[in-house]
Structure formats: C-alpha cells, structure tokens
Amino acid sequence: MSNQFYILRVIAIDHPIKDATTVTLEVPEKIRDLFNYYPGQHLIIKFKINEKEVRRSYSLNSSPFNEEALQVTVKRVQGGLVSNYIGDHLKEGDEVDVMTPRGRFYADIKKYAYKTYFLFAAGSGITPIISILKSVLLASPNSAVNLFYGNRNQDTIIFKKELDDLFEEYSDRLLVVNTLSDPNVWSAWKQWNGRKGRIDSEAVNWFITNHPPIAQSTEYYICGPGAMNISVRNTLLGLQIPKKLIHIEQFVGSIEESNDSINPIDNALLSVTLNGAAHQLSIPKGKTVLQVLKEAKVNPPYSCESGVCGTCIAQVIEGKAGMKSCMALEEQEINQGLVLTCQAFPTTKTLNVKFN
Amino acid sequence: MNSKRMPILPVEAYTSVDWFEQEQQKIFGNTWQFAGLVEDIQDAGDYITTQCGHQNIVIVKGRDQRLRAFHNLCRHRGTQLLRAVGKKQKALTCPYHDWTYDLNGQLISVPEKNTEFPDLDLDQICLHKASVDIWRGILWVHPDPNADPITKWFDGCWEKLGPHNPKRLIEYPDTYYEKIINANWKIVAENYIDVYHLAHLHSNTLQMYNHAKAEYGFVGDHYMFWEPLSSEYKDNIDGLIPTKRIQEMTDEYIGAYVPWLFPNLGLSEGEGSWNIFHAIPLAPDKTKVIVRTKLEPMSNWEFTKQQMKSNISWRGIMGGKTKYGNEPDTNSDDPMDWNDFMEEDVYVCEQQQKSLKNPLFGVTRTAIKGESTVRTFQEIVQKWLDS
Ligand code: FES
Numbered sequence: 220m221s222n223q224f225y226i227l228r229v230i231a232i233d234h235p236i237k238d239a240t241t242v243t244l245e246v247p248e249k250i251r252d253l254f255n256y257y258p259g260q261h262l263i264i265k266f267k268i269n270e271k272e273v274r275r276s277y278s279l280n281s282s283p284f285n286e287e288a289l290q291v292t293v294k295r296v297q298g299g300l301v302s303n304y305i306g307d308h309l310k311e312g313d314e315v316d317v318m319t320p321r322g323r324f325y326a327d328i329k330k331y332a333y334k335t336y337f338l339f340a341a342g343s344g345i346t347p348i349i350s351i352l353k354s355v356l357l358a359s360p361n362s363a364v365n366l367f368y369g370n371r372n373q374d375t376i377i378f379k380k381e382l383d384d385l386f387e388e389y390s391d392r393l394l395v396v397n398t399l400s401d402p403n404v405w406s407a408w409k410q411w412n413g414r415k416g417r418i419d420s421e422a423v424n425w426f427i428t429n430h431p432p433i434a435q436s437t438e439y440y441i442c443g444p445g446a447m448n449i450s451v452r453n454t455l456l457g458l459q460i461p462k463k464l465i466h467i468e469q470f471v472g473s474i475e476e477s478n479d480s481i482n483p484i485d486n487a488l489l490s491v492t493l494n495g496a497a498h499q500l501s502i503p504k505g506k507t508v509l510q511v512l513k514e515a516k517v518n519p520p521y522s523c524e525s526g527v528c529g530t531c532i533a534q535v536i537e538g539k540a541g542m543k544s545c546m547a548l549e550e551q552e553i554n555q556g557l558v559l560t561c562q563a564f565p566t567t568k569t570l571n572v573k574f575n
Numbered sequence: 576m577n578s579k580r581m582p583i584l585p586v587e588a589y590t591s592v593d594w595f596e597q598e599q600q601k602i603f604g605n606t607w608q609f610a611g612l613v614e615d616i617q618d619a620g621d622y623i624t625t626q627c628g629h630q631n632i633v634i635v636k637g638r639d640q641r642l643r644a645f646h647n648l649c650r651h652r653g654t655q656l657l658r659a660v661g662k663k664q665k666a667l668t669c670p671y672h673d674w675t676y677d678l679n680g681q682l683i684s685v686p687e688k689n690t691e692f693p694d695l696d697l698d699q700i701c702l703h704k705a706s707v708d709i710w711r712g713i714l715w716v717h718p719d720p721n722a723d724p725i726t727k728w729f730d731g732c733w734e735k736l737g738p739h740n741p742k743r744l745i746e747y748p749d750t751y752y753e754k755i756i757n758a759n760w761k762i763v764a765e766n767y768i769d770v771y772h773l774a775h776l777h778s779n780t781l782q783m784y785n786h787a788k789a790e791y792g793f794v795g796d797h798y799m800f801w802e803p804l805s806s807e808y809k810d811n812i813d814g815l816i817p818t819k820r821i822q823e824m825t826d827e828y829i830g831a832y833v834p835w836l837f838p839n840l841g842l843s844e845g846e847g848s849w850n851i852f853h854a855i856p857l858a859p860d861k862t863k864v865i866v867r868t869k870l871e872p873m874s875n876w877e878f879t880k881q882q883m884k885s886n887i888s889w890r891g892i893m894g895g896k897t898k899y900g901n902e903p904d905t906n907s908d909d910p911m912d913w914n915d916f917m918e919e920d921v922y923v924c925e926q927q928q929k930s931l932k933n934p935l936f937g938v939t940r941t942a943i944k945g946e947s948t949v950r951t952f953q954e955i956v957q958k959w960l961d962s
C-alpha cells in the first residue's frame with residue numbers, strides 16, 4: 220500500500236447535525252482507480268494547522284456503489300485540534316492531501332449473496348457502518364441489514380434523516396433500532412418513545428434475540444467506543460457466533476480523535492496502588508503512566524496500548540491526567556476519573572491512581 | 576431396449592429401483608430441499624431433521640437465533656445422532672456412546688476420554704456441515720455446505736409468486752393432510768403441473784378459476800403458474816370465499832399462484848389460503864404427500880361461519896353435483912364422489928401408475944400447450960440425471 224498523498228478538492232461541506240461536518244471530496248478522473256474502496260474503509264488526511272502538519276484517519280461514510288465522490292464525517296471533539304479546524308475553517312474549494320482508502324474493517328458485498336448484516340454503531344462510529352449499510356442495500360438485492368445505533372440524545376443522531384429515507388425505500392430489507400443513553404425530555408415535540416440506554420451486553424442480547432435473521436448467512440460489524448466494541452463482541456461470542464463473522468473497527472474513524480493539546484508536566488510524582496501494593500515513581504518527560512509502570516516491572520495490566528481495549532483502566536484518586544486518545548472510555552467514565560494509563564500523561568505535579 | 580416414452584422419460588423412470596436410486600443421489604441429495612416452515616423451529620436448541628436423498632440433515636437453532644445444519648451422523652462410528660424433532664437442547668448427544676456436540680456442531684465431550692482416547696483432540700472434530708436457509712417463510716436445506724445461495728436457486732421466481740406474506744399467516748392444525756399415494760413422485764408432480772386436466776378432471780371442483788386465462792411457464796427448473804378467478808367468483812367473492820380473504824390479495828393481485836418448485840414442492844397461494852404440497856418419494860411406486868395450510872388469523876367461529884356461507888352460496892350456483900352428476904358423498908367408496916379436487920388427483924395418479932405395467936401402455940400424444948409443462952419437467956429431470 221502506497222503512502223503517497225494525493226491532492227483532493229473539497230466540493231461540499233454539510234452539517235448532518237450541529238456538531239458534525241460532512242466533507243465531500245472530489246477524486247480526479249485519472250486517479251479514480253486508486254481511490255476504489257470497500258465500504259468500511261478509511262482515508263488518511265493531512266492538514267496543515269498553525270504551521271504544523273497533522274494526520275488523521277476518517278472512515279468513509281459514502282458508498283462506493285452510488286457515489287463517485289468520497290465523503291467523511293467528523294464530529295467535534297472538545298479541545299480537538301483537527302475536528303474543530305474542520306468544523307470552523309474547512310470550506311468548499313479547499314484542497315487537502317489524502318492517502319488512498321485502506322483498512323481491514325470492510326464488507327465485501329456480493330451481488331448474489333443472501334445475507335443478513337447485523338450492524339452495531341455508537342456516535343460517530345456510524346460512519347463506516349452507514350457505508351456498509353447503504354452498500355448492502357444497493358449492491359446485494361437479496362440481503363438485509365439490522366442496525367442497532369446508539370447515541371446520547373435526539374440531537375446527536377448523525378444521518379438520522381438519511382437513515383429515515385433509506386428505510387422508506389428499503390423497509391423490507393432494513394431494520395433500524397435507535398437507542399439513546401440520555402434522551403431529551405424537555406421538548407415535547409421530540410419526545411422519545413424508542414429504546415433507552417446504551418449498547419451494552421443486555422441490549423445486544425435483546426437485539427439479537429428479537430431480530431432473528433431471514434437470510435441465515437450472517438455477519439456482524441461493530442464500530443463505537445472501545446468499551447462498547449468489546450462488550451458487543453463478547454456478548455456475540457457468548458451467543459456462540461463464530462469469531463470469524465465478527466468485525467470490529469478498532470483504530471480509525473471512531474469516536475475520539477487523538478488529542479494533541481495536552482501539556483504534560485515533566486517529572487511528575489506518581490503514586491500507584493496495584494495488586495494490593497503501593498508504588499512511588501517519577502514520570503519522565505514524554506512517557507505515559509503505563510510506560511513508567513512497565514519499566515518499573517510492577518506488572519500493570521494492559522493489552523493493546525492504543526487506547527482501544529480498556530485493559531489498562533485505572534481510577535484517578537488525586538491530581539489530573541490528560542489522554543491522547545480514549546476510544547475505550549465513554550465521556551461519563553472520564554468524568555468519573557477513569558483513565559487509560561497507556562494514553563495518560565500527568566498534567567499536575569502529583570498523580571495518584573489506583574488499579575482495580 | 577427400445578422402451579416406451581412418457582413422452583420424454585422412459586417408463587422405467589417411473590417403475591425401476593435403479594432410477595429411483597439415481598434420483599435420490601443426483602436430484603434429492605443434490606438440490607435445496609424443503610425442510611419445514613420457519614415456525615417449526617422456535618427457540619434456541621430446537622431442532623428438526625429432514626431427508627435429502629440418502630442423507631439425513633439436522634437443523635438446529637443457535638442462541639444467536641441463527642440456524643445451523645449438520646449431517647445427522649455421529650463422527651465417532653457414524654450412528655444417526657438425533658431423532659426426528661426435539662426442543663431446547665443445550666447440546667447434541669449421540670445415543671450410542673454419548674459423544675456430545677455443541678450447537679455449533681463442535682465435539683465437546685467424549686466419555687472416558689482420558690483412558691480410551693488420550694490423544695484425541697476434540698477441537699479438531701465437528702459434525703459435517705450442510706447448508707440451511709429461509710426463503711418465503713420456508714426452511715430449506717442442502718447437503719452441500721457450500722451450496723449456491725437459495726436466492727440463486729430460485730432466481731426470478733419470487734416475482735412470479737403471490738403477494739402473500741406466509742410468516743404472517745397461521746397454520747390451523749386440522750388443516751394438515753397426509754397421504755401415501757401409490758404412484759411415482761414424478762406422476763404426482765406432472766399431475767400438479769398439467770394445465771390440460773384442470774377443466775376436465777376438476778370440472779366440478781376447481782370451477783372457481785378461469786383456466787382459459789392461466790399464465791404459466793418455467794423459470795429455471797421451476798414451474799410457475801397463475802390463473803384468475805372466474806368472473807362469478809370474483810364478483811361475489813365475499814360470499815363465496817371459503818375462508819377469510821388474505822389481506823395482501825387485493826383486487827390487483829387476486830387469483831391462484833400454483834408453482835412447482837423443483838424437484839418436489841408445490842405451493843398453492845390463493846385468495847384465502849397459502850399451502851405447501853410436499854411430495855416425498857418413498858419407493859418407485861410410492862409417494863407420501865404432505866399438505867400444510869396457512870390462513871388469515873381468525874377465530875373458530877369466524878372460520879365455521881365463512882365455510883357454511885360459502886358452501887351454501889356455491890351450491891346455489893353449481894347445483895352441488897360431482898363430475899359425474901352425483902350428490903357429493905365423502906363416505907362413498909369412490910373418491911370421485913367426494914367432490915374434492917385433491918382426491919380426484921390422487922385417483923388419477925394411481926390409475927396412471929397401475930397402467931405402466933400393462934403391455935399395451937403407451938402415450939399417443941401430449942397437448943401442445945396444456946401438457947408442454949409435463950414435457951419440460953421430464954427434460955429437466957433427465958438433465959439432472961445426465962449431470
Ligand atoms: S457412534 Fe456416536 S458415540 Fe459412538
């Protein structure tokens with residue numbers, strides 16, 4: 220896979236909801252073949268912001284089966300450098316540097332297949348999922364889609380309108396169940412009569428049990444915060460769904476983008492309670508909490524080291540830590556003081572964390 | 576041997592054990608087969624079995640609501656694993672030595688493993704897989720785990736079927752019909768698709784349809800058929816229909832959709848009912864037929880009332896006589912007196928089979944249009960046997 224960047228032009232900017240920006244990119248005729256993609260794949264885009272070069276990957280929400288232009292949708296992250304740049308400054312006619320589509324999370328859709336696709340998405344995790352959804356409806360006329368889509372409230376459902384329109388057209392093959400973790404109650408005209416709560420293990424069991432597939436070949440695609448991905452996957456495995464049918468979007472285009480605006484404190488003092496023992500360590504410049512613990516050989520729990528799996532979670536008791544990326548945590552958990560130690564830098568002179 | 580033709584297939588195709596065996600292997604063990612209706616398997620752990628030629632297949636529902644199909648054959652010494660039907664199994668256990676498989680077909684326990692099979696790796700052993708799918712509210716199985724999708728097998732058929740939604744309709748237990756017919760399965764099939772006989776054999780039993788306006792033909796190996804209601808019936812449908820009218824059967828669609836899905840499943844999708852007609856070959860001259868009927872949901876009272884109303888109205892129109900002008904009498908020894916089109920068909924199938932051994936048996940001609948379907952069907956059977 221080539222790591223070359225190509226210049227693409229922004230031909231439209233839209234806002235499917237207030238805090239999200241859909242960027243439509245035109246691919247010049249002569250490089251169009253290079254930009255063929257499978258639904259579910261992502262683009263890596265390079266921006267120059269404040270003279271600094273930053274790269275981000277975004278899942279394509281367009282479908283290769285009906286749109287020639289490429290589309291990504293970016294939700295604002297509080298304090299996020301790139302998402303706010305896109306939201307505030309990117310405009311029609313701008314040019315951006317883009318690498319060709321890639322990624323192992325994709326659906327290979329066959330015209331004559333007879334399949335049921337179970338899709339699970341939360342927040343902006345919908346972007347690769349809606350690409351798969353549209354592609355199945357367009358390109359595999361006998362296949363069906365069951366989507367379980369989680370959001371905070373009525374106003375944060377990206378692609379609500381598009382999904383409603385698709386349902387109109389494909390009601391015999393498309394099923395969408397929305398669930399809201401915190402529905403607005405104050406506005407009577409938007410009263411929520413749908414399902415409430417997050418996409419957790421119980422919800423997944425309910426969804427699967429109550430929406431049996433017609434076509435018996437099935438596949439399962441999951442894209443949301445890391446903690447959700449893991450709980451959905453484990454629940455599906457618990458229902459004896461073969462591993463090879465379950466696909467998870469782990470590293471790109473997902474909820475949170477990397478946060479470069481942390482100002483770590485050099486040589487902060489770290490106190491840790493781990494496996495019943497207490498340790499005092501110093502955190503040198505540029506090291507994460509987990510790196511320090513690993514070097515001290517005190518057996519910290521961890522697995523992916525990318526902020527995805529959630530194995531390295533700890534509770535902050537005192538002080539503060541900033542995280543580069545935190546796909547495995549929901550905002551609420553962050554507010555409760557949970558951190559992913561593989562992503563955490565101290566932002567106060569002393570930091571006290573406890574592992575469970 | 577210069578054998579007689581029927582008119583395409585030789586007479587032996589309907590009488591010989593050798594032909595029967597060949598068909599079992601090349602047709603019934605090699606095509607998608609009817610296994611039941613979707614509602615036959617309700618809950619996780621429920622299973623049914625079905626015969627595909629010489630291979631018995633189990634379909635079981637997993638906890639993920641997905642169906643799995645396996646060959647009903649223990650991997651230990653080949654014993655048939657399960658009996659006809661079962662409910663809420665957690666695992667599948669062989670009766671012989673209790674080898675046990677999970678609902679994915681994976682071997683999970685072997686009695687006395689440590690002493691008797693110390694180096695057996697259970698993870699390596701799984702039941703032989705087969706294919707299963709749902710199409711038109713029907714369960715289908717195929718012995719080949721990599722069979723082409725069922726939608727490909729029926730490509731182009733859906734559009735020719737009725738507007739019915741079989742999943743919504745309800746099967747009433749006393750509508751179940753089962754009968755052993757003393758005739759080859761192909762005689763039964765050919766009778767089902769014989770358009771020529773409709774106006775004659777059934778002159779007093781299927782007169783509610785306008786056979787002259789029938790539209791029919793083959794899509795792939797499957798026979799498709801549609802005919803409108805007679806104008807008398809259509810104009811007085813509310814009084815004449817024997818059951819509640821199927822909701823989807825609006826005026827635009829109304830009529831009888833009566834396809835024969837190769838090799839051995841007839842459907843009969845009408846204005847008031849949805850039926851499957853499953854012809855199971857038992858021997859060269861024996862076929863078991865099972866008919867299952869689904870209707871609009873209704874109470875017993877509604878059901879009885881509508882039937883009485885319909886009977887009376889039809890008697891007013893038809894005089895209520897049989898083909899030979901007799902009063903209908905279901906106690907008569909002669910099935911032709913029963914005034915039931917199905918019994919009329921059974922009767923002629925058995926009569927035709929009987930004649931096959933007569934030295935004078937022969938087919939002089941078949942009708943250009945009304946029996947073209949029979950010729951095409953025989954060509955299709957021949958094609959499968961040659962493959
Ligand atoms: S043959 Fe099945 S357990 Fe022995």
Ligand SMILES: [Fe+2]
Pocket residue numbers: 766767772773776777916920
């Ligand atoms: Fe008949």
